[in-house]
Amino acid sequence: MIDIDALTVKYAGRKQPALRNLSLQVRKGETLLVLGSSGSGKSTLALALNGLIPHSIGTVLSGTVRVEGLDTQQHPVSQLAQKVGIIFQDPDTQFATLKVEDEIVFGLENLGLDPALMEARIEQALNQVGMAHARLRPVYALSGGEKQRVALAALLAMQPEVLVFDEPTANLDSVGTQQVFALLAELKARRQHTLVLIEHKLDELMHLVDRVVVLDAEGRIFTQGEPRQVFEDHGAELKRLGVWMPQVCQLAHALRQRRVTISKFPITLDEAVSAFGPLISTPPVAAEQPAVAPRTTEPATALLLEVRNLSFSYGSTSALHQVSLRVERGEILAIVGPNGAGKSTLAKHLIGLLMPPAGCVYLQGVDLNRVPAKSLARQVAYVFQNPEHQFVTERVVDEIAFGLRAAGWDEARLQARTAELLATFGLARYARANPFTLSHGEKRRLSVAAMLAMGQEVLILDEPTFGQDERNAAALMALLKGLNAQGITIIIITHDMRLVAEYASTVAVMKSGRVEFCGRPEQLFAQNELLAQAHLNLTPLARLATLLSAQHPHLRGYATLDDFLSLAYRAASPQKVEA
Amino acid sequence: MNTIYYEGSSFLHRLNPLSKFLLSGFLFAFIMLTTDPWAPLAFILFTLVLLLWLGNLPLRRLAKVLWPMLLIAAAFLLFYPLFVRQSLVANTPLLFQLGPLLVFQGGLEYGLTISLRVLALLTISLPFSLTTDSADFIRALVQQWRLPYRLGYGTLAAFRFVPMLQTEIAVIGAAHRVRGVNGAHGLRGAYERLRRYAVPLLATAIRQAERTALAMDGRAFGAFSQRSYYRRMRFSPADWFFTLGVLAGSALILVGLQALGLLGPLAFLQIL
Numbered sequence: 001m002i003d004i005d006a007l008t009v010k011y012a013g014r015k016q017p018a019l020r021n022l023s024l025q026v027r028k029g030e031t032l033l034v035l036g037s038s039g040s041g042k043s044t045l046a047l048a049l050n051g052l053i054p055h056s057i058g059t060v061l062s063g064t065v066r067v068e069g070l071d072t073q074q075h076p077v078s079q080l081a082q083k084v085g086i087i088f089q090d091p092d093t094q095f096a097t098l099k100v101e102d103e104i105v106f107g108l109e110n111l112g113l114d115p116a117l118m119e120a121r122i123e124q125a126l127n128q129v130g131m132a133h134a135r136l137r138p139v140y141a142l143s144g145g146e147k148q149r150v151a152l153a154a155l156l157a158m159q160p161e162v163l164v165f166d167e168p169t170a171n172l173d174s175v176g177t178q179q180v181f182a183l184l185a186e187l188k189a190r191r192q193h194t195l196v197l198i199e200h201k202l203d204e205l206m207h208l209v210d211r212v213v214v215l216d217a218e219g220r221i222f223t224q225g226e227p228r229q230v231f232e233d234h235g236a237e238l239k240r241l242g243v244w245m246p247q248v249c250q251l252a253h254a255l256r257q258r259r260v261t262i263s264k265f266p267i268t269l270d271e272a273v274s275a276f277g278p279l280i281s282t283p284p285v286a287a288e289q290p291a292v293a294p295r296t297t298e299p300a301t302a303l304l305l306e307v308r309n310l311s312f313s314y315g316s317t318s319a320l321h322q323v324s325l326r327v328e329r330g331e332i333l334a335i336v337g338p339n340g341a342g343k344s345t346l347a348k349h350l351i352g353l354l355m356p357p358a359g360c361v362y363l364q365g366v367d368l369n370r371v372p373a374k375s376l377a378r379q380v381a382y383v384f385q386n387p388e389h390q391f392v393t394e395r396v397v398d399e400i401a402f403g404l405r406a407a408g409w410d411e412a413r414l415q416a417r418t419a420e421l422l423a424t425f426g427l428a429r430y431a432r433a434n435p436f437t438l439s440h441g442e443k444r445r446l447s448v449a450a451m452l453a454m455g456q457e458v459l460i461l462d463e464p465t466f467g468q469d470e471r472n473a474a475a476l477m478a479l480l481k482g483l484n485a486q487g488i489t490i491i492i493i494t495h496d497m498r499l500v501a502e503y504a505s506t507v508a509v510m511k512s513g514r515v516e517f518c519g520r521p522e523q524l525f526a527q528n529e530l531l532a533q534a535h536l537n538l539t540p541l542a543r544l545a546t547l548l549s550a551q552h553p554h555l556r557g558y559a560t561l562d563d564f565l566s567l568a569y570r571a572a573s574p575q576k577v578e579a
Numbered sequence: 580m581n582t583i584y585y586e587g588s589s590f591l592h593r594l595n596p597l598s599k600f601l602l603s604g605f606l607f608a609f610i611m612l613t614t615d616p617w618a619p620l621a622f623i624l625f626t627l628v629l630l631l632w633l634g635n636l637p638l639r640r641l642a643k644v645l646w647p648m649l650l651i652a653a654a655f656l657l658f659y660p661l662f663v664r665q666s667l668v669a670n671t672p673l674l675f676q677l678g679p680l681l682v683f684q685g686g687l688e689y690g691l692t693i694s695l696r697v698l699a700l701l702t703i704s705l706p707f708s709l710t711t712d713s714a715d716f717i718r719a720l721v722q723q724w725r726l727p728y729r730l731g732y733g734t735l736a737a738f739r740f741v742p743m744l745q746t747e748i749a750v751i752g753a754a755h756r757v758r759g760v761n762g763a764h765g766l767r768g769a770y771e772r773l774r775r776y777a778v779p780l781l782a783t784a785i786r787q788a789e790r791t792a793l794a795m796d797g798r799a800f801g802a803f804s805q806r807s808y809y810r811r812m813r814f815s816p817a818d819w820f821f822t823l824g825v826l827a828g829s830a831l832i833l834v835g836l837q838a839l840g841l842l843g844p845l846a847f848l849q850i851l
Contacts (some may be wrong), residue, residue: 078802094794109799389754
């Protein structure tokens with residue numbers, strides 16, 4: 001079906017090729033998963049499959065790509081578009097028109113298809129993605145998941161045999177992610193397409209995947225093969241490359257390191273249940289108290305931030321309804337919930353972007369309504385989702401010094417503080433670079449460093465791990481953990497339940513402008529009904545715990561690797577398991 | 580994009596966008612021909628009747644788009660008599676005097692004519708702009724008036740960018756405020772602000788344009804010099820009927836005004 005031979009691709013203005021000497025075959029009907037850290041060339045590979053490389057962007061330095069025998073360099077995209085379709089990451093920028101129906105026919109019109117044949121194609125494509133009801137709706141009025149469905153329908157109408165999904169859920173909330181995954185499962189079940197997936201939420205997908213290809217940071221193939229074999233044999237290397245791995249595989253590796261014998265290496269949840277279930281010992285004492293020890297070491301009692309009955313509406317649409325929330329000093333609070341639940345609106349009230357009415361928000365007992373914006377900025381830092389939005393200078397070092405200068409710090413103290421922050425955040429060697437030239441992970445670190453320069457006590461982050469690979473996300477979270485240990489209270493707005501499970505001390509669930517839950521993550525993970533109502537996906541390990549808790553009730557509420565490693569395992573070696 | 584389009588399925592909505600476009604053109608020509616206050620007034624009423632009757636437009640909605648227009652017209656009416664060249668109107672009766680400012684009856688009449696004409700020009704664009712989907716207009720331009728389709732669809736894609744960039748500007752503004760940027764005032768401040776917004780905005784715009792271009796190319800956009808169309812835009816009998824009807828109606832208005840002796844001399848593009 002697809003035959004790539006020694007392909008090397010380079011973009012104009014880059015020194016290094018994006019793909020190097022890459023050879024890969026994809027069989028008809030196969031589902032291929034492409035893994036790699038950010039910048040490893042995954043998207044480049046996708047673009048090379050339907051001739052966008054080299055016809056629209058990039059240069060092929062050497063090698064060939066053949067799709068059903070057609071050399072992509074010799075044949076125009078119009079011909080290849082009927083063989084290979086790509087779903088892109090950003091649902092908003094892949095539409096050419098304003099209405100769903102227009103979007104579906106767009107490709108057909110470009111091919112000059114007879115209009116009489118289009119009706120049947122539109123109906124079929126929309127039915128296949130379950131969007132027939134939205135045919136006449138404007139594209140902008142759809143949710144993220146629906147947009148991706150329409151984008152897929154637009155491709156399906158052109159009847160390509162290969163569908164490439166380039167991180168289709170990266171910009172979606174959990175509702176949208178579920179919709180896209182369901183669609184992938186349907187496509188797989190229909191067996192009409194060859195699927196190439198680039199994705200890092202892996203646990204939900206592994207049962208669909210036939211083969212995994214891992215790219216290294218230089219755009220070469222690091223390894224490829226059956227998923228089980230790749231994840232079992234290359235655990236340590238994948239971690240080093242910054243490649244996401246199914247969480248159950250991570251757990252299996254961690255257990256093996258502790259000499260727990262696992263006969264069949266699990267890659268899906270179901271396999272994990274049968275692999276781990278028999279290994280877990282029943283605890284000698286029936287645990288009635290919360291299964292997992294609270295993660296906060298000292299009882300946090302100092303109230304830092306308090307929201308009392310805050311309501312807010314944009315025009316006639318209510319965004320916040322009687323929201324109350326208490327944030328203790330030293331917490332890591334995660335605010336979760338589907339898009340439109342009011343998370344950002346709440347955050348805007350905490351930083352003065354929206355002025356709370358008197359008597360609604362208190363910071364250390366002072367009504368925010370009376371705090372001038374400038375002095376609030378010295379106490380609360382806010383990091384936006386896209387770090388670029390916050391850059392206001394032309395050098396990294398100035399970016400960090402900006403707030404200090406504005407606050408009138410004397411030059412010597414300012415220099416010392418800036419140098420300290422550059423070192424802490426690993427940015428010292430970029431001090432003179434333009435912030436916009438940094439990599440995504442570096443930009444994110446810079447935006448945190450710049451915001452915290454004045455020593456704010458509260459740091460609010462909007463989707464901090466958004467669009468980052470495993471290694472960058474872990475590095476950032478380690479950094480935040482360090483800041484938290486120094487006493488900085490951290491509030492994270494996120495969709496990422498894994499982040500909640502591993503780092504949050506408290507989690508607040510918002511839905512339709514209300515706070516539906518506020519408590520410890522492990523308490524939340526035991527509340528299936530609430531999770532479903534708020535459209536929150538359990539992390540794979542939390543789901544594993546839920547499944548296992550039928551046999552082992554003491555696992556209820558477990559959600560992280562550490563939780564699982566704290567268990568006693570039957571087949572453990574005679575030495576005591578180290579914590 | 581945020582236009583003043585009012586979604587509906589009235590007779591006007593169902594017309595070909597080009598016939599509504601032509602309608603605005605005809606009325607524009609007729610109004611430009613006249614020099615008295617009555618003709619613009621008649622055309623305003625004519626257009627409003629068309630909108631309410633054939634466009635099925637709710638009065639509230641009409642009022643919402645009309646009041647800013649009325650404000651502009653009122654401004655002309657108020658200020659024109661004060662600043663009109665005295666020599667033009669000095670032979671008419673003096674109405675009143677405000678210090679050094681003399682207001683003649685002739686000045687007031689000119690003001691009325693000008694403000695009605697401005698109002699008429701704004702009003703005649705409404706049947707088109709209130710009932711035409713911009714995508715349909717571009718489609719019709721491409722299919723019937725041979726606008727190159729790459730240009731047409733490029734414009735359509737650009738329409739989608741406007742709200743995205745608006746959101747982007749709002750977010751950047753908020754992000755800068757949170758950083759405690761309080762720019763200098765005056766010209767220097769404006770320059771600084773422009774520079775601060777320009778880089779992130781450009782970075783986003785270029786990235787988004789690139790992505791959209793790739794997604795469009797990936798679906799064979801621009802592959803052939805001709806493309807087919809699912810929705811064929813053409814002039815239906817209703818369009819001919821409507822276009823001729825509007826022409827006839829406009830002529831009738833002029834003739835009627837002439838008969839009543841209200842029509843001034845006809846002169847194209849003469850303001851006074």
